[in-house]
Amino acid sequence: MEKDVMKDIMNDVKKYQKAEKLKKWRDEVEPIPWYFDGLENLCDRIHPGKLFLQVSDVKQLSLDTKLFRFISAKPKKLLAPFRSGQYIGLTVEINNIKTSRPYSLASSPNQLAYYELGIKKKEGGFVSPYLFENLKVGDILESTEPMGNFYHNPIFHGNDLVFIAGGSGITPFVSILRDISERVLPLNVWLFFGCLTEKDILFRDELDEIQERRPNIKIKYILSEPKPEWTGARGFISKEEILNKIGSIKGKFFYIVGNRAMYQFIQAELQALEISRHRIIYEAYGVPDDVTKIMGWPEEIDASKKIHITVDLIRKGKKETAIIEASCVEPLLNSLERARILGYQLDNGCRSGECALCRTKMRSGKIFVPPEVIIRESDQEFGFIHPCVSYPISDVHIDLSLT
Ligand SMILES: Cc1cc2nc3c(=O)[nH]c(=O)nc-3n(C[C@H](O)[C@H](O)[C@H](O)COP(=O)(O)OP(=O)(O)OC[C@H]3O[C@@H](n4cnc5c(N)ncnc54)[C@H](O)[C@@H]3O)c2cc1C
Ligand code: FES
Structure with a gap:
């Protein structure tokens, strides 16, 4: 045993x-x-942090808008997957100034051989005219990974979706519609696309083709400055147009993309239809063109006033303090980039106050933030600001050594 x-x-x-x-x-x-x-x-793969993109094709979509196709510049590094409606932040260096701008992905999320961006050249803009005029096949740019919350969330949004786009604001919807059409998703969509003239209707052939193939997708073009022969809708996207086309607002969820002026106009129209704010999401296409026209701007401030910004930062491992001059009508982030004091780029993504990547400690001073930008309560309580949407209206002291 x-x-x-x-x-x-x-x-x-x-x-x-x-x-x-x-x-x-x-x-x-x-x-x-x-x-x-x-x-x-x-x-x-999902969160690569940053991507290096190489232009593989360029197509003129209209007089002032081009479609850029990008492939991964690093053969072993695949493009990150994304949800239709998201954007990437493209970094550029213009006259030694490193800056970025967000652009919505227009390509379908069902293939990752390439990304497509539709970029409109903005009159008086800094980055978009540069990209429009200079970006060519073979060029390589750095970008963020796909970001943003502007995508269909079936639990909260339901199946009946009303899309409202102005001008280049159509790009995220192109991606969403490509996705819905390719996967034959059981969603009912009404797209209202406002443009100046017929020539400004971007992606028209493809949109018409999708509408023809998928009866659950209905599209209405509305032109504010059409030629006399235009037989479609004229003017702006109004509550009457919306109601006529969708029948009832019951159970519908509204998505808006366009510049701030358009957003404010549409928001008032939707309010008049008694659509709850909780049934609307929007993507604001950047900062206001003229912040002095925004509600709440302190009128006593002289727009030509130069502001001093004291910046605590770490350079070569040592804490330093620099003072730069800024304009009160320019976002603080732009002034910091323009001053080139950092030697690196302050993290940023949306440049419209949403992603919180640029969050910065403000030690003292006063800033103006457009009222529609929602800053988290905890940030406000502990003195953190988002420089991408903060306009300095007094001398300001910020601490970048904490970021
Ligand atoms: C989520 C999101 C998605 C978007 N998607 C699209 C899209 O699909 N297609 C599209 O066309 N647009 C899109 N946009 C808008 C886009 O990001 C830019 O706002 C737009 O291209 C205009 O950029 P811009 O630099 O030309 O103009 P602005 O940003 O208005 O540039 C002017 C500003 O640049 C700064 N500046 C000017 N000169 C200098 C200088 N010498 N040094 C430093 N700074 C200077 C100043 O602050 C000035 O106010 C999107 C925006 C957001 C937020
Ligand atoms: S860059 Fe997104 S909040 Fe400033």
């Missing part, structure tokens, strides 16, 4: 030694277990 027990124990010891040997062999050959490696690759 004792002999048998001893035999069993010895067998177990041998098995253990064999398992240990095997484990050691596995560790040597396969140091990372497959599941861990798989997860790490997946996380890196």
Whole structure:
């Protein structure tokens, strides 16, 4: 009996030694277990942080808008997956000034061979005219990973969706419609697309084709400055147009993309239809053109006033303080980039107060923030600001050594 027990124990010891040997062999050959490696690759794929994109094609969409197609500039680094409606932040260097602008992805999320961006050249703009005039096949740009919350959320948004786009604001909807059409999603969509003239209807052939193929997608073009022969709707996207087309507002969820002026106009129209704010999402296309015209702007401030910004920062591992001059009608982030004091780019994504990537500690001073921008209560309480939408209206002291 004792002999048998001893035999069993010895067998177990041998098995253990064999398992240990095997484990050691596995560790040597396969140091990372497959599941861990798989997860790490997946996380890196979904959240690469930044991407390097190479222009592979350029197409003129209208007089002032071009479609740029980008592939991954690093053959082994695949493009990150995204949800239709999201954007990427493109970084550019113009006259030694490093800055970024967000652009919505227009391509379908069902393929990741390339991304497409439809970029409109803004009169008096800084980045978009540069991209429009200079970006060519072969050029490489850095970008953020896909970002943003402007996408269909079936639980909260339901299946009946009303899309309202102005001008280049059509780009995220193109991606969403491509997605709905390709996957034959059971969603009912009404798209109202406001443009100046017929020539400004971007992606028209493709939109018409989608509408023809998918009866659940209905599109209405509304022109504010049409030629006399235009037989479609004229003027602005009004509550009457919306109601006529969608029948009832019940159960419908509204998405708006366009400049701030358009958003304010549409918001008032939707309010008149008694649509709850909770049933509307919008993507504000950047900062206001003229902040002095925004509700709440302190009229006593002289718009030509120069402001001093004291900036605490870390340079070469040491804390330093710099003072720059800024304009009260320019977002603080733009002034910081223009001053080129940092030697690196302050993190940013949306440049419209939403993503919180540019969050910065303000030690003292006064800023103006457009009223529709919602800053988290905790940020306000602890003195954090979003420089992308903050206009300094007194001398300001910020601390970048904490970011
Ligand atoms: C989520 C999101 C998605 C968007 N998607 C699209 C899209 O799909 N297509 C599209 O066309 N647009 C899109 N936009 C708008 C886009 O991001 C830009 O706002 C637009 O292209 C205008 O940029 P701009 O630099 O030309 O103009 P502005 O940003 O208005 O540039 C002028 C500003 O640049 C600064 N500036 C000027 N000169 C200098 C200088 N010498 N040094 C430093 N700063 C200077 C000043 O602050 C000035 O106010 C999107 C915006 C957002 C928020
Ligand atoms: S860049 Fe998104 S909040 Fe400032």
